[in-house]
Amino acid sequence: SQTIHQWPATLVQPVGSPLSLECTVEGTSNPNLYWYRQAAGRGLQLLFYSVGIGQISSEVPQNLSASRPQDRQFILSSKKLLLSDSGFYLCAWGGIKNEQFFGPGTRLTVL
């Protein structure tokens, strides 16, 4: 069966520091991968999606970037965090019916 992992689970970072969040998927090959952000009082917002290694599409202009160095690894990064980057970050992978399955999330607090 398929499993999706995210780490770290929680992170507290100062403004201006770099960021790296990692997502890995097991049990499937060549999945579509997604990064979402869920901010307090707002719905889930799609940030990036990837259909293959090195192929990244950005949905919203922002302070973040994404990379896919391996088939089942998806990384969310920032060079300098802003207060507004705080939120709950969720990684997901897409099944054959375009159904999406989500990881446990990373709670990021920028102080």
Next chain:
Amino acid sequence: KQEVTQIPAALSVPEGENLVLNCSFTDSAIYNLQWFRQDPGKGLTSLLLIQSSQREQTSGRLNASLDKSSGRSTLYIAASQPGDSATYLCAVTGSGGSNYKLTFGKGTLLTVNP
């Protein structure tokens, strides 16, 4: 631009009640619709997927229906239990070139009281 609305925003019921959560979307050209459950501080758990050609899907005490022409879906929960307490999210996938993208509602916070 697709917009998804969920009503009510919050719902509190006594244990054992049957209940209905509503979801509406503005663009009927969807590929599929998913219902998710989210517990506080956790990721999303997929509950049901309805393809655009289907009318309903069932899993245990859950039944989801889809009326694509009117842009509506309902999630029916039978014989509710305190363990059903969570936020329920509806999301639609666009058709054609947008069939990778989920658009979410803001969710319904369900509390089932013992």
